Amino acid sequence: MTGLRELQRQRVHEAISTAAITLFLEHGFDEVSVAQVAAAAGVSKPTLFKYFATKEDLVLHRIADHLGESARVVRERAPGERPVEALRRHFLDGLARHDPITGLNDDPEVVAYHRMVFFEAPSLLGRLHQHMARDEEALAGALAETADELTARLLAGQVVATQRVLARRNWQLLADGRPMAEVEVEAVRAAEQGFGMLTA
Known part of the structure; x- marks a missing residue:
């Protein structure tokens, strides 16, 4: 059974990913900064990097x-x-x-x-x-x-x-x-x- 902490982690992971791919598809991968992705997902930049090691991983996960x-x-x-x-x-x-x-x-x-x-x-x-x-x-x-x-x-x-x-x-x-x-x-x-x- 998945615990509440893991469910919350999955929700944040998915929110960051969705925000990133939406922005990348709309504006281009090289035109969007990690800071913009973090802001769109409602998390800090350090928090984003806890979930995704690189900008590329925001897409390739x-x-x-x-x-x-x-x-x-x-x-x-x-x-x-x-x-x-x-x-x-x-x-x-x-x-x-x-x-x-x-x-x-x-x-x-x-x-x-x-x-x-x-x-x-x-x-x-x-x-x-x-x-x-x-x-x-x-x-x-x-x-x-x-x-x-x-x-x-x-x-x-x-x-x-x-x-x-x-x-x-x-x-x-x-x-x-x-x-x-x-x-x-x-x-x-x-x-x-x-x-x-x-x-x-």
Whole structure:
């Protein structure tokens, strides 16, 4: 059961994040200061930094929430299920849910969020690559439980790259104005192709 203190912490965390992303999408990431975010969220600047280590993390925590997810999928897969098959199934489930992490979500704010991260603020992309490196390391650790270290590291790198390419492709198709239903069909086909290559 979540205590009152933890609930309050979650509320403040969400309030800061919401204020930050609203301001960044409206004015641009580089045009908004941390002080402005803190004021909009109704907290002090020191309090903000207790929740978010960097300005970039105000944006990327929504992606960072998925850190370690691939490693968990591998470790919690069904008996007899191969790691790549478990990861494929998980990604396809994300597409079916239109999980923003897969890029297959046409909510205008989600589309604008991806544009900001990938094209409008180089510091965000740099920080994202740090998160992805940590995710790759965690996945390699999970894969190493059933494979040699080199195989685990090579496969982890390929999985993370495949997920990134697929998600960015989905976002780009939606950003180009393609209908969601049409993009979803292509996204599933592309995921099958990508994970099929990993299996091979």
